[in-house]
Amino acid sequence: MPALESNTRIAVIGAGAMGSGIAQVAAQAGHPVFLHDQREGAAEAGRAGIARQLQRRVDKGKMSQQALDDIVGRIHPVAALEEVAEAGLVIEAIVEDLDIKRALLSRLEALCTDDTILATNTSSLSVTALGAGMKHPERLVGMHFFNPAPLMALVEVVRGLATDPTVAETVHATASRWGKKPVYATSTPGFIVNRVARPFYAESLRLLQEQAADAATLDALMREAGQFRMGAFELTDLIGHDVNYAVTCSVFNAYYQDPRFLPSLIQQELVAAGRLGRKSGQGFYRYG
Numbered sequence: 001m002p003a004l005e006s007n008t009r010i011a012v013i014g015a016g017a018m019g020s021g022i023a024q025v026a027a028q029a030g031h032p033v034f035l036h037d038q039r040e041g042a043a044e045a046g047r048a049g050i051a052r053q054l055q056r057r058v059d060k061g062k063m064s065q066q067a068l069d070d071i072v073g074r075i076h077p078v079a080a081l082e083e084v085a086e087a088g089l090v091i092e093a094i095v096e097d098l099d100i101k102r103a104l105l106s107r108l109e110a111l112c113t114d115d116t117i118l119a120t121n122t123s124s125l126s127v128t129a130l131g132a133g134m135k136h137p138e139r140l141v142g143m144h145f146f147n148p149a150p151l152m153a154l155v156e157v158v159r160g161l162a163t164d165p166t167v168a169e170t171v172h173a174t175a176s177r178w179g180k181k182p183v184y185a186t187s188t189p190g191f192i193v194n195r196v197a198r199p200f201y202a203e204s205l206r207l208l209q210e211q212a213a214d215a216a217t218l219d220a221l222m223r224e225a226g227q228f229r230m231g232a233f234e235l236t237d238l239i240g241h242d243v244n245y246a247v248t249c250s251v252f253n254a255y256y257q258d259p260r261f262l263p264s265l266i267q268q269e270l271v272a273a274g275r276l277g278r279k280s281g282q283g284f285y286r287y288g
């Protein structure tokens, strides 16, 4: 199947870390992008954050001011969900919660045209289960970007049991056109990357709990001796502990509470304290 044309409207729901990044990727590829968040002002803040990021590239001479203005000008924050009705592809990047995502998908299905593709950026929830409440689950596909979306090439294109193969192919081709490296995955808990990464987070958190070393030392060891780009603590601070903890809980429950995926009490406490990482100014480290 061919990629979506660059004049196809793309809607992104959720203007947090991932939604803003995805909106930027789609706008850079030439699409008009409609960005919606239920939190007042969040979509505007998302667009302002994108402009700030791109300004750094302009300042370094890596991008023209005109290119920045064009990209940002293609991003339209919208206050009402109804305003995304004309989109050819809607990508949801809201909170990692099955019931909340299902409710959103039902609303989208009622609003959008019959041939609108609905995509979910879920990190771990079953695409099959997300589609189960839909009238046409064949139009739902996982389009799982990595953080930060404008920089990370990989996109997992996740097929649920009901996903129409041509829908997955269109999203795969579109991700390629956006300069990404898409891979197909089926709807197993955590898909590929988040499944493989679980033991990395879990063992690092166990080491911390056992006081083997502090977070900074463990991160430095993984970077310098392990050749990882980031250690588990700086990486989960970047991902957001609410998101990372929700993903671990979801994979743990999906595998019938297999102790290999046991969520960490340390991370549970961070979430309870609102220490979500970079986005809240404090996680394992302090920011700002």
Ligand code: NAD
Pocket (backbone or CB within 6 Å): 013, 014, 015, 016, 017, 018, 019, 036, 037, 038, 039, 042, 092, 093, 094, 095, 096, 097, 100, 104, 121, 122, 123, 124, 144, 145, 146, 147, 238, 239, 240, 243, 247, 279
């Ligand atoms: P985030 O907390 O930064 O942003 C989520 C945004 O969604 C918030 O602005 C919130 O106001 C909004 N929102 C919540 N419910 C909504 C609703 N019903 N309607 C409209 N807006 C709503 O979270 P994030 O890190 O951007 O993660 C979003 C999704 O992307 C999750 O499913 C997560 O698992 C997935 N994901 C996250 C990462 C990561 O590293 N953070 C990576 C890949 C995928």
